[in-house]
Amino acid sequence: MRPYVYVNVAMSADGKISTTARKQVRISGKEDFQRVDRLRAESDGIMVGIGTVLSDNPSLTIKSDELKKRRLHEGKDENPVRIVVDSHARTPPDADILHRGAGRRIIAVSRSARSEKIATLERKAEILVAGDNEVDLAALMDQIGERGVERLMVEGGGTLIYSLFAQGLVNEFCTYVGNLVIGGGSAPTPADGAGFMLEKHFVRLELKQVVPMDSGVLIRWKVKGGGFTS
Ligand SMILES: NC(=O)c1ccc[n+]([C@@H]2O[C@H](COP(=O)([O-])OP(=O)(O)OC[C@H]3O[C@@H](n4cnc5c(N)ncnc54)[C@H](OP(=O)(O)O)[C@@H]3O)[C@@H](O)[C@H]2O)c1
Numbered sequence: 362m363r364p365y366v367y368v369n370v371a372m373s374a375d376g377k378i379s380t381t382a383r384k385q386v387r388i389s390g391k392e393d394f395q396r397v398d399r400l401r402a403e404s405d406g407i408m409v410g411i412g413t414v415l416s417d418n419p420s421l422t423i424k425s426d427e428l429k430k431r432r433l434h435e436g437k438d439e440n441p442v443r444i445v446v447d448s449h450a451r452t453p454p455d456a457d458i459l460h461r462g463a464g465r466r467i468i469a470v471s472r473s474a475r476s477e478k479i480a481t482l483e484r485k486a487e488i489l490v491a492g493d494n495e496v497d498l499a500a501l502m503d504q505i506g507e508r509g510v511e512r513l514m515v516e517g518g519g520t521l522i523y524s525l526f527a528q529g530l531v532n533e534f535c536t537y538v539g540n541l542v543i544g545g546g547s548a549p550t551p552a553d554g555a556g557f558m559l560e561k562h563f564v565r566l567e568l569k570q571v572v573p574m575d576s577g578v579l580i581r582w583k584v585k586g587g588g589f590t591s
Pocket residue numbers: 369370371372377378379380382383384385386388409410411412413414416417446447448449451495496497498516517518519520521522524525549553
């Protein structure tokens with residue numbers, strides 16, 4: 362079965378998730394940081410695109426000792442399985458996601474990834490193959506579902522999130538909107554990619570929750586047609 366997919370990103374008041382330099386920036390505050398940590402702890406898997414790994418080098422680990430202990434007590438790994446969507450196996454072998462924190466890692470590649478790159482990454486992560494030239498996201502969801510991932514948190518970036526939306530694979534979309542303006546025509550947004558040209562293809566959302574948080578606001582949307590867990 363495919364996992365329940367919730368996308369979580371932080372964006373500026375003008376809808377940017379980073380600057381035109383595409384490097385990580387701080388958009389939210391302490392309360393949102395703790396919310397994201399709890400959300401990670403409740404997830405079976407955390408997914409990002411290779412663009413985010415190359416830009417930000419995130420570890421995607423749970424930061425709270427209490428949350429880590431609770432997961433261990435429940436018989437889970439300290440961290441959810443961390444998954445990189447990486448068609449050509451470009452994940453740097455020294456990436457933090459491969460080295461920081463306990464728990465499993467998955468690198469999802471396409472059939473065009475070079476075998477020597479796969480061999481290097483295989484030492485640190487399970488390699489899943491889906492798609493010819495780019496990762497087939499629907500097939501990947503089936504594969505990670507078979508590995509026990511029921512709740513999948515997607516943390517970016519905009520290219521991956523757009524593809525997930527375009528393929529109808531998102532159940533819930535959560536944005537933290539921070540009190541700052543970043544600007545820049547080419548700065549990434551929560552859903553980049555090719556974009557939808559026709560109104561009939563727009564992804565329709567239903568508002569579920571709006572919560573003032575830190576100096577900004579958290580907005581939770583259900584994707585219409587997708588299931589939703591409160
Ligand atoms: N504010 C936030 O919450 C937040 C969170 C995360 C990231 N970010 C920002 O987002 C930016 C990175 O985003 P990004 O859009 O460049 O990268 P991304 O979405 O993280 O990764 C995109 C890459 O994933 C790979 N991919 C493989 N199969 C795919 C598929 N079916 N559909 C889409 N992508 C697929 C592609 O590279 P290959 O062709 O090589 O496979 C693609 O270029 C950075 O600036 C980062 O700071 C912000």
